Amino acid sequence: MPWEVLDWDRLLARQSIPPSGQAGNDRRWVHPLCDCTDLDETARSYCALSQVLFEHIQAMKGMFLRHQGLGPGAEADGTPFVIGITGSVAVGKSTTAKLLRKLLSHWPTSPRVDIVATDGFLLPRAQLEAKRLQHRKGFPESYDTDAIRNFLSKLKAGAAVIEVPVYSHELHDIVPGSTIRVEHPDILIFEGLNILQPGGIEGCGEYAPAISDHIDYAIYIDAEVEDIRRWYIQRFMGLRRHTSSTCEPVVANHARPSDAEATANAIWRNINELNLSENILPTLPLADLVLRKGANHEVQQVALRTA
Ligand SMILES: Nc1ncnc2c1ncn2[C@@H]1O[C@H](COP(=O)(O)OP(=O)(O)OP(=O)(O)O)[C@@H](O)[C@H]1O
Ligand SMILES: CC(C)(CO)[C@@H](O)C(=O)NCCC(=O)O
Numbered sequence: 001m002p003w004e005v006l007d008w009d010r011l012l013a014r015q016s017i018p019p020s021g022q023a024g025n026d027r028r029w030v031h032p033l034c035d036c037t038d039l040d041e042t043a044r045s046y047c048a049l050s051q052v053l054f055e056h057i058q059a060m061k062g063m064f065l066r067h068q069g070l071g072p073g074a075e076a077d078g079t080p081f082v083i084g085i086t087g088s089v090a091v092g093k094s095t096t097a098k099l100l101r102k103l104l105s106h107w108p109t110s111p112r113v114d115i116v117a118t119d120g121f122l123l124p125r126a127q128l129e130a131k132r133l134q135h136r137k138g139f140p141e142s143y144d145t146d147a148i149r150n151f152l153s154k155l156k157a158g159a160a161v162i163e164v165p166v167y168s169h170e171l172h173d174i175v176p177g178s179t180i181r182v183e184h185p186d187i188l189i190f191e192g193l194n195i196l197q198p199g200g201i202e203g204c205g206e207y208a209p210a211i212s213d214h215i216d217y218a219i220y221i222d223a224e225v226e227d228i229r230r231w232y233i234q235r236f237m238g239l240r241r242h243t244s245s246t247c248e249p250v251v252a253n254h255a256r257p258s259d260a261e262a263t264a265n266a267i268w269r270n271i272n273e274l275n276l277s278e279n280i281l282p283t284l285p286l287a288d289l290v291l292r293k294g295a296n297h298e299v300q301q302v303a304l305r306t307a
Pocket of ligand 1: 232
């Protein structure tokens with residue numbers, strides 16, 4: 001697969017986004033969004049990523065306007081642009097989404113940016129149990145895929161308000177009666193494990209549309225499996241400290257940290273790592289951009305698909 005490794009210095013030197021569009025020179029904006037060790041390097045790498053997206057969206061907009069016979073000053077059609085972010089459980093999709101939202105909303109075009117996670121479209125725990133899917137959480141069959149496609153169709157059709165269900169990592173379940181409102185953003189960051197899965201064949205023998213049909217630009221976050229496992233265990237142990245025993249038996253019913261860590265390792269091995277190798281990693285070649293992270297979450301490489 002032809003990939004071009006991004007040269008950040010050359011890209012940032014182009015300054016296609018003026019410095020005022022880079023969330024400021026003060027790198028402390030990074031800190032509330034992620035607990036990274038090198039603020040400057042993190043800001044620089046995500047600014048480079050933001051610039052790739054800016055140039056791509058401007059080029060798409062220019063192409064659309066030319067196609068409509070309109071000049072560069074004209075307004076495009078206002079359809080939300082969907083950026084997909086995928087990769088393993090705990091690889092940092094939500095964190096990257098938040099960093100990008102911060103940067104994108106500082107663009108000179110001041111776009112309104114929303115984030116939606118496919119977690120909200122997981123089947124509620126009771127339904128997973130009824131279908132004996134409780135050990136397949138995160139696998140394609142554990143989501144309401146029709147609801148995901150429906151959501152993206154409505155978004156692309158210009159719906160003014162769409163309500164999306166919410167998943168809680170503390171409850172390990174969909175939060176009953178809770179939704180977030182998506183109100184016709186300029187850019188939607190849509191993050192999840194399964195967004196690049198092929199559509200498959202439906203009962204009547206026809207191809208089902210794929211979720212990715214609605215994704216305009218797809219980012220895959222990649223890292224060493226051993227690093228992702230460590231991040232997953234750290235997050236699990238952190239959540240355990242913050243979870244009351246009434247919330248989540250899987251997390252909270254471990255009096256001893258070593259028991260909790262053993263459970264986290266078992267969930268990683270039997271569910272999340274399996275899902276990564278069977279379903280998620282095979283979609284990497286379908287991404288437009290691969291962001292490769294090192295052991296401390298630093299961005300080591302950004303590669304763009306050229307064909
Ligand atoms: N750039 C970063 N610097 C420091 N820590 C990070 C960074 N990115 C992610 N993390 C940490 O790694 C863990 C996983 O990150 P995050 O929750 O964003 O992953 P995710 O891919 O969205 O997970 P899931 O698929 O389970 O929702 C979290 O504990 C998060 O704080
Ligand atoms: C919610 C998912 C599936 C995806 O984000 C993941 O974070 C998760 O919870 N995986 C299942 C294993 C676990 O309970 O941690």
